[in-house]
Amino acid sequence: MTKLIINKKSNSNHETWLINQLCKSTSVLFATPYLSEKLIEYLRYCRPNKLKEFILITRFKTMEADHEIKLSTITALKELAKERKFIFQIYVDDKLHGKVYIVQREDSEYHGLITSANCTPNGLTHNHEYGVVIRDSKHLKRVKSQLLKDAERLHLNTSDIQKMTLMACHFKKTHPPRNQSEVFDLSGIIRANTKSHKVRYWLKPVGRSGHPIDQDDKYDQAVRILHFARHPKSVQKGDVLIINAVTWGKIVGLFRVLSHKPMYASLNKQNSNPNAKRWPWSIKGSNLSPTYGSKWGKSGLKLKDLKSEYQSGELTKVITSGHKPHYGALNHGADKLQITEEFAKFIISRVRSLNR
Numbered sequence: 001m002t003k004l005i006i007n008k009k010s011n012s013n014h015e016t017w018l019i020n021q022l023c024k025s026t027s028v029l030f031a032t033p034y035l036s037e038k039l040i041e042y043l044r045y046c047r048p049n050k051l052k053e054f055i056l057i058t059r060f061k062t063m064e065a066d067h068e069i070k071l072s073t074i075t076a077l078k079e080l081a082k083e084r085k086f087i088f089q090i091y092v093d094d095k096l097h098g099k100v101y102i103v104q105r106e107d108s109e110y111h112g113l114i115t116s117a118n119c120t121p122n123g124l125t126h127n128h129e130y131g132v133v134i135r136d137s138k139h140l141k142r143v144k145s146q147l148l149k150d151a152e153r154l155h156l157n158t159s160d161i162q163k164m165t166l167m168a169c170h171f172k173k174t175h176p177p178r179n180q181s182e183v184f185d186l187s188g189i190i191r192a193n194t195k196s197h198k199v200r201y202w203l204k205p206v207g208r209s210g211h212p213i214d215q216d217d218k219y220d221q222a223v224r225i226l227h228f229a230r231h232p233k234s235v236q237k238g239d240v241l242i243i244n245a246v247t248w249g250k251i252v253g254l255f256r257v258l259s260h261k262p263m264y265a266s267l268n269k270q271n272s273n274p275n276a277k278r279w280p281w282s283i284k285g286s287n288l289s290p291t292y293g294s295k296w297g298k299s300g301l302k303l304k305d306l307k308s309e310y311q312s313g314e315l316t317k318v319i320t321s322g323h324k325p326h327y328g329a330l331n332h333g334a335d336k337l338q339i340t341e342e343f344a345k346f347i348i349s350r351v352r353s354l355n356r
Contacts, residue, residue, distance in 0.1 A: 027104035034070075051084060054081065059094045061094050068168045112135075117131060200235075201341060201344030219287070226284075250300035291355045
């Protein structure tokens with residue numbers, strides 16, 4: 001029996017499938033080139049004393065960017081294995097490209113997922129990934145056997161991991177990434193030549209904790225430059241930015257993105273302006289709420305109140321494109337967050353009611 005898994009619905013995406021299977025598992029194998037510390041959270045769904053074995057097959061190709069994350073995850077996995085008393089084995093296959101998740105359940109049946117999705121938050125929930133669920137124990141045993149045959153067992157002690165981590169950190173420091181202003185980005189051209197562009201909606205914070213913007217700062221200009229800490233390559237022409245003031249928690253205004261090519265502050269400007277150094281990227285936005293923006297400091301809508309009103313007691317109601325019922329990513333350094341069209345239009349309607 002097979003079933004298609006895609007990341008379009010939170011109740012049937014890769015993450016949901018994995019969590020449901022881990023709750024009933026005794027033996028687990030993950031074959032994934034990339035992984036994140038989120039893996040620890042997933043394994044905690046396994047029932048204590050039920051999980052007997054966890055096998056990780058991954059790769060350690062020279063100079064891959066995720067080595068630090070991978071090593072810290074392996075360290076946490078070793079600690080979890082000690083805490084939960086299960087066997088943890090690492091295998092290396094530097095030619096690994098496929099992603100396979102196999103669990104042996106309490107009833108001895110095998111369930112598997114062969115997919116394009118790495119074991120990362122983006123892979124399991126955000127990206128357009130496609131996987132096929134297989135519930136044929138005979139075939140899954142063969143797949144598991146072949147995966148282990150193609151890989152080599154890796155024995156890492158604490159000293160090995162510490163040494164590898166130091167090497168990865170040293171390489172990162174001595175081989176910095178290219179200047180971000182030199183990013184080779186074709187997304188704008190591709191989007192500009194696509195027949196249709198579905199408008200996306202973003203929460204965009206301004207100011208920062210301890211240094212909020214002045215509530216007398218008016219957002220009533222017809223066009224305004226909006227700043228980002230990182231390259232906003234996912235924000236495209238025609239998208240709508242809902243600006244939210246950090247600390248005050250108020251909606252400042254609504255802006256439609258005017259261009260698909262972000263601007264990058266010169267090094268001279270960054271050196272002379274601390275704000276330009278902190279937020280070097282910028283795009284132009286057309287003001288959709290100038291009247292509201294002129295008085296947001298006195299009568300502005302609070303984001304947390306809008307969220308509560310929208311969810312109306314249904315606290316698990318999704319508000320982000322990543323199928324989350326909260327905007328917690330903004331509290332952990334994100335300089336933008338894509339939200340659902342439904343939540344965005346709810347906010348927009350409330351703002352427009354005051355834009356008179």
